[in-house]
Amino acid sequence: MMLISHTLLLLTVKADNPSKVQVLDMTKNHVKLGWTRPNKDGGDKIQGYVIEYKKIGEHWAKYNDKPVQDNSVKSWLLMPQTFYQST
DSSP states (O other): OOOOOOOOOOOOOOOOOOEEEEEEEEOSSOEEEEEEOOSOOTTSOOOOBOOEEEETTSOOEESOSSOBOSSEEEEOOOOTTOOEEOO
């Protein structure tokens, strides 16, 4: 009788968050945010960035359906006299 055993160990490494997030441009209707690529990419090419926003007192929501490929994004979601939170 032969006993064969296989063990698969899968490790994942999370990429760092982007750094130096800053406001590049802003009007009463939009904000353009920019950032620097993460120092650690988790061992794989970064496919893009998911942008989230949150109005004070509400839940986080995604801004984009597809990952942003660039290191900046212009948002047209701003509402007058509304406060937003970032991480």
